[in-house]
Amino acid sequence: MNAQIAQDKPLQGLKVLDITHMLAGPYCTWMLGLMGADVIKVERPGEGDFARAIAPFRDDESLYFMSVNRNKRSITLNLKTEEGKQILRDLIAQSDILVENNRAGVMDRLGLGYQDARAINPRLIYASISGYGQTGPYRHKPAFDVIAQAVSGMMSITGQEGGPPARVGVSIGDIASGLFAAVAVLAAVEGRHKSGEGAFVDVSMMDCQLALMENAVSRYLNAGEVPVRLGSRHPLIAPFQSFNTADQPIAICVDTEPQWHRFCHALGVEALLDDPRFADGPMRAARHAELEPLLNAVFSQGRRDDFLERLEAADVPCSPINSIPEVTQDPQVAHRQVLVEVPEASGIKYVGAPFHYNGGPVSGETAPPALGAHNEEILAELGLDSVRIAELRRIGVL
């Protein structure tokens, strides 16, 4: 074991069975593999993960698939055959974690639900991610990202004031559930050190959106405020939004009294400091509609980069509103080594770990696997010989 790799691979030694597709499940197991877990992705023979069919492609591989399936090995298994199920049971017997994001009930009907898996391996941590969770009146309804964003209220608070609801520009309905699943699974790994027992983690995409909206929901339930779309504005803090300048827009944030003082001085609007309407944070937030035109008048008179310079010198939080091409050229992004190449797929660049671990970027990501690329390797680890593997392939199990 390479000591350098081990230092940023704290999950080395954990075996993860990944019966996931599209995004929520794969995102969860991407994180686990990134941190060193041995992730075995189980895919349908022939087509594999639905995401493999999503454009655009690079060298015939889907970029959508590749991005969240690094650091995994792929085995094909037809789970509708008894032989396929038996291989999965054998894999379950030696795994620490299983993550699946099929619709609620699918794994049970295959005889591979949590109770089945627990009978094989009581130490298994089994995580199911679904649109609405494994229980309740909606449990059998299908849900994809836009459904989770719509049904949860997330779209109702994203977009321009008075305009139509907008979807968050990434699939946050999927991604959030993948992240919450990773948190719950890793907590269960810790619990297992004490209890010796596995756990069942049942993650609902709809509930995860509510957890992201904890503030909006609390304001409605406990203060009677109905959260709505606010463009770039924060509901509780002002000024905390984007402003148009004479050229490009600028984002700024003034959250504390010292920041407010520095902000007004930097913009040359000291008179606002004496204006009783804006005397403290809650007042500025309540009167944002009076404050905003005053600041619009200031920002419209100058260029973005000049404002950035003045506000940065005054230590006021501010930034350009970068496009994706712009952020990929950003010197901070380069310094942090956020954009990574994996050795087996040279020339292709991905977003890597969003944190440094023990003083440097998390390294050693491996390329996303071709469909069934590790069939022989994984089956050999289970003790199957090449004759048996050829037979399984012939009868359509792999």
Place this chain on the structure above:
Amino acid sequence: MNAQIAQDKPLQGLKVLDITHMLAGPYCTWMLGLMGADVIKVERPGEGDFARAIAPFRDDESLYFMSVNRNKRSITLNLKTEEGKQILRDLIAQSDILVENNRAGVMDRLGLGYQDARAINPRLIYASISGYGQTGPYRHKPAFDVIAQAVSGMMSITGQEGGPPARVGVSIGDIASGLFAAVAVLAAVEGRHKSGEGAFVDVSMMDCQLALMENAVSRYLNAGEVPVRLGSRHPLIAPFQSFNTADQPIAICVDTEPQWHRFCHALGVEALLDDPRFADGPMRAARHAELEPLLNAVFSQGRRDDFLERLEAADVPCSPINSIPEVTQDPQVAHRQVLVEVPEASGIKYVGAPFHYNGGPVSGETAPPALGAHNEEILAELGLDSVRIAELRRIGVL
């Protein structure tokens, strides 16, 4: 220990020092406390966490603060005094995890940075969350949510097509970094079982936004596509968006060929199935601009609830675009017990855990603490007697 509580509290026994404020840090430690960790929140005497000043209030407590500071104890400590630092060092000596989201360099200047803490407790897992990370040219810049959303490109891909950039309706700049920090910290807890050593986790809010945008960044870097704002539409899948009907809008998602067939039959537009322009998923995505008006014409002729009924019967993912009041009344949300009350703060409702753990909702959340509510209790655990505690209060350490 209550067996019922223990079953859904896998982090019981872990001690967490929380030197956080506002949102990113508190969100991370909310998750840890929810799962059973003993979280001690260290706050400035007098004012405490900046979030305590953010409106709206309920019984003089900030709802913003309360929502993400459940399941914690609060101690006030003036970290600019030697006595305050010594108490923090004593707490570090017996903690498993420290989470802080001060600006990069602040903890080092206090003599309480990772190297200082490690000298006291080499098993400590120390997580720093900041706008841009602890390294690089932007490391000292201040950043709050809207800055992270702007600088990362997230705002550039959220909002209506051709309209201005919109902020994601929740503080995803903060929340995502709190979730990634929780993942990295819990992975480090597992790593410590093998190495016996702690770790330093350096989380960048900007990098976390990039990790949410993994698909958009990959499409730009590897296929030359410049991701832009698309309203409610998915960049790669169609139809996957909201449509206006004769009354309320509806969200739908058609991702697979069987879904496309069921969708066309349910809407009575079987002719589309024979239209060569829409023969498969990539073609429908590429020609969404031709497909969308055809579907608009259909949806404009009926009522949302009728479409929901037909599409649900056909097993096509669909939903209303709920407001926050609507989602809080949803029967699935009620069934999942996502909205929780904590006993000490009756009448106040929060969003609880977005996952069930071992068959039921995560229970036993405790009320957010008043500022310094646990000063005596925590200091007594460190062996300080009431005379010394009174002295510390007198000289302004607490």
